[in-house]
Amino acid sequence: MQCYCHHMTFRKSESAGYLANHMARLFALGLQERIRPLGLAPAQFMTLLELWNEENLTQKDLVQRLDIEQATIANTLNRMQRDGLITRHENPDDRRAQLIRLTEKARTLREDATRAAQAQNEKALAGFSPGEREAFLAMMTRAIDAMRR
């Protein structure tokens, strides 16, 4: 007979961090499967969301808008260039920076990729009422804001 009474009880099923990790992995896997036929990967899709909205962004712009590190977006952009999704152009105002533009191929993927992402969101939230969905998004946003401080 051992004594476990001095151990902290930490149930991963009741840990927000554990559940967030698990949920994010499942979202990424589901999205990956849906956009693979388009030749896209999840981080590329995330980046395209910004560039579909506005082109001629710099790495610095993307770092701020996506809240990722500069090294991360640099690598993602390399893969997107390799895959024919973006081109990089000289910035006449700052020779250190580069302006990122989409290829025609990347522009044509917008509808299909967006629909794929919406389908994955729909799968995850299938059992949620409109009010629950709104509350869920709001709570995730609050947790994000709290952790960014």
Next chain:
Amino acid sequence: MQCYCHHMTFRKSESAGYLANHMARLFALGLQERIRPLGLAPAQFMTLLELWNEENLTQKDLVQRLDIEQATIANTLNRMQRDGLITRHENPDDRRAQLIRLTEKARTLREDATRAAQAQNEKALAGFSPGEREAFLAMMTRAIDAMRR
């Protein structure tokens, strides 16, 4: 004047998948910083949660309990062995499988590591009432269950 009216509106701030990814990254970063002084990394902590609860698990057991791929846990276990957190032992019942046991060092980390994870959860949910916390965990669990189908 261009026409944007045919584009799908997809706001990342209203996408459950996008928010889940962002939130999980912030949880992982925060946890990483808190447990780094202990010589632990997030995936190691996740694995330890299972092994603190029960030793002599196999890779297959961990795959099922953590819902990750076998190759993923194999790599994590390699790093944990390298860092002196686990040992691997012959399974008398099945010479293909191995029994994972904790080192004394890993056992002593339980309290501090658990407190670190709880502190990170607390930071994320600081503004949440007890009812909101419960609802948030329940919704994440529902989304996970929906996507695992």
Next chain:
DNA sequence: GTTATTTAGATAGCATGCTATTTAAATGGA
């Protein structure tokens, strides 16, 4: 104007996740 500092991006190195494949042992069927 020259020098020091800051800033944009590239790169090295690593952790964590994945898929796909290989190896070896266990199991099941004939």
Next chain:
DNA sequence: TCCATTTAAATAGCATGCTATCTAAATAAC
């Protein structure tokens, strides 16, 4: 018993994220 199949783990290769560091250009200080 022997062969085919299944199963546990290892390994290769890749994507996505991180930190830390380097280079080159822009900016600030003098």
